[in-house]
Amino acid sequence: MAKRLETMEENRNKLVAAARKAFAEKGFAAASMDELTADVGLTRGALYHNFGDKRGLLAAVVDQIDNEMALRAKAIGEQAGDDWQGLLAEGEAYIEMALDPEVQRIVLLDGPAVLGDPSKWPSQNSCLARTRQTVLRLLENEVVKPVDAEAAARLLSGAALNAALWVAASDNPAEILPKAVETFRAMASGLLAKA
Amino acid sequence: MAKRLETMEENRNKLVAAARKAFAEKGFAAASMDELTADVGLTRGALYHNFGDKRGLLAAVVDQIDNEMALRAKAIGEQAGDDWQGLLAEGEAYIEMALDPEVQRIVLLDGPAVLGDPSKWPSQNSCLARTRQTVLRLLENEVVKPVDAEAAARLLSGAALNAALWVAASDNPAEILPKAVETFRAMASGLLAKA
DNA sequence: TTGTTTGATATACGGCGTGTATGTGAAATA
DNA sequence: TATTTCACATACACGCCGTATATCAAACAA
Numbered sequence: 104m105a106k107r108l109e110t111m112e113e114n115r116n117k118l119v120a121a122a123r124k125a126f127a128e129k130g131f132a133a134a135s136m137d138e139l140t141a142d143v144g145l146t147r148g149a150l151y152h153n154f155g156d157k158r159g160l161l162a163a164v165v166d167q168i169d170n171e172m173a174l175r176a177k178a179i180g181e182q183a184g185d186d187w188q189g190l191l192a193e194g195e196a197y198i199e200m201a202l203d204p205e206v207q208r209i210v211l212l213d214g215p216a217v218l219g220d221p222s223k224w225p226s227q228n229s230c231l232a233r234t235r236q237t238v239l240r241l242l243e244n245e246v247v248k249p250v251d252a253e254a255a256a257r258l259l260s261g262a263a264l265n266a267a268l269w270v271a272a273s274d275n276p277a278e279i280l281p282k283a284v285e286t287f288r289a290m291a292s293g294l295l296a297k298a
Numbered sequence: 299m300a301k302r303l304e305t306m307e308e309n310r311n312k313l314v315a316a317a318r319k320a321f322a323e324k325g326f327a328a329a330s331m332d333e334l335t336a337d338v339g340l341t342r343g344a345l346y347h348n349f350g351d352k353r354g355l356l357a358a359v360v361d362q363i364d365n366e367m368a369l370r371a372k373a374i375g376e377q378a379g380d381d382w383q384g385l386l387a388e389g390e391a392y393i394e395m396a397l398d399p400e401v402q403r404i405v406l407l408d409g410p411a412v413l414g415d416p417s418k419w420p421s422q423n424s425c426l427a428r429t430r431q432t433v434l435r436l437l438e439n440e441v442v443k444p445v446d447a448e449a450a451a452r453l454l455s456g457a458a459l460n461a462a463l464w465v466a467a468s469d470n471p472a473e474i475l476p477k478a479v480e481t482f483r484a485m486a487s488g489l490l491a492k493a
Numbered sequence: 494t495t496g497t498t499t500g501a502t503a504t505a506c507g508g509c510g511t512g513t514a515t516g517t518g519a520a521a522t523a
Numbered sequence: 524t525a526t527t528t529c530a531c532a533t534a535c536a537c538g539c540c541g542t543a544t545a546t547c548a549a550a551c552a553a
Binding site: 107110111114146147150151152 | 499500501
Binding site: 494495496497498499500501502503504505506507508509510511512513514515516517518519520521522523 | 524525526527528529530531532533534535536537538539540541542543544545546547548549550551552553
């Protein structure tokens with residue numbers, strides 16, 4: 104019987120879920136591990152055994168959200184007309200996803216501050232990998248100028264995510280979201296091979 | 299005589315200088331206020347009296363660095379051929395400045411995580427204000443497409459700063475910095491009115 | 494079935510760090 | 524010179540993290 108592994112998996116999931124909520128609501132620094140674990144009927148013992156330390160738990164949470172975002176971006180990108188429209192659609196999807204307070208606080212603010220650059224994250228940042236892949240396809244087809252794929256992916260996601268932070272911090276997000284998207288499209292078009 | 303105000307100013311400067319070093323070397327969370335203040339011959343009493351709390355001190359440090367960056371960007375932008383070249387030069391300047399570990403750790407990582415979006419920072423983020431102003435001039439002269447100035451400023455700086463984080467985290471910064479700059483120029487050119 | 498081992502989680506402890514309340518002494522003022 | 528102010532120091536309380544140790548059920552062996 105594998106009851107041990109089964110309950111362990113359940114506990115890990117419970118902890119990640121609780122952490123996701125706590126980190127989103129209070130921020131990484133203010134989130135208490137005692138509270139967090141007690142919320143799901145456990146103690147810090149389980150946490151430190153499974154994740155090493157507080158940062159390890161954040162890494163697990165970031166990884167989970169990042170994968171969800173990449174999956175969603177992929178789905179949205181694939182149902183676009185062509186690869187170029189797909190890239191734009193993915194970028195816009197990131198902007199909209201980053202409006203979610205959970206994504207913003209955990210992935211965009213606390214994540215980089217606590218874990219460092221996304222390129223050194225646990226599962227190597229799925230969102231960035233996805234964008235890089237899309238850019239590579241566009242490079243092969245010579246749709247975009249011959250720039251470095253990694254560089255293009257970083258700048259595109261950087262612009263998108265920063266735009267989202269701006270939109271979210273504004274007084275009237277609904278009104279300026281279109282402006283952010285429009286500007287994003289304009290800047291992205293600077294990568295096109297033909298004018 | 300104004301000896302009171304004078305020494306108070308000195309102490310504030312000492313604290314900000316010490317904090318700048320400590321935050322840069324250890325990060326905001328790991329920096330001890332006891333250590334920090336003792337380094338300049340003071341105690342936490344002076345700190346809490348002058349800055350309210352730990353965040354207040356970070357805000358002062360961020361403000362100082364931000365102003366220095368904006369000043370430098372202005373100087374570099376002004377000695378460019380025209381306004382458009384100026385915008386590009388400023389963007390590249392931001393990328394290079396963000397390679398400084400002090401700027402990176404304090405302004406790009408801990409700053410947003412602890413203080414929130416730059417638009418709500420103490421002196422309202424001088425760098426962003428500077429870029430927005432440059433964009434506005436280009437809009438007046440119809441050099442760039444009629445996009446929202448604030449949006450353009452945010453996306454440009456977002457792309458630049460994210461590029462810097464990538465370059466800095468890489469194994470060989472000197473080698474990929476040109477790639478980042480090249481890609482930045484390409485994306486920025488997407489804002490041009492004429493192709 | 495029963496004794497033994499393993500290991501996932503709980504408990505207990507030490508140390509540090511922040512924020513606040515209170516004290517103090519020099520500078521400003523009258 | 525006496526008094527007041529206030530910038531800073533001191534002292535205290537509380538919470539939190541990480542680790543070392545204990546426990547107890549599940550897995551295993553005989």
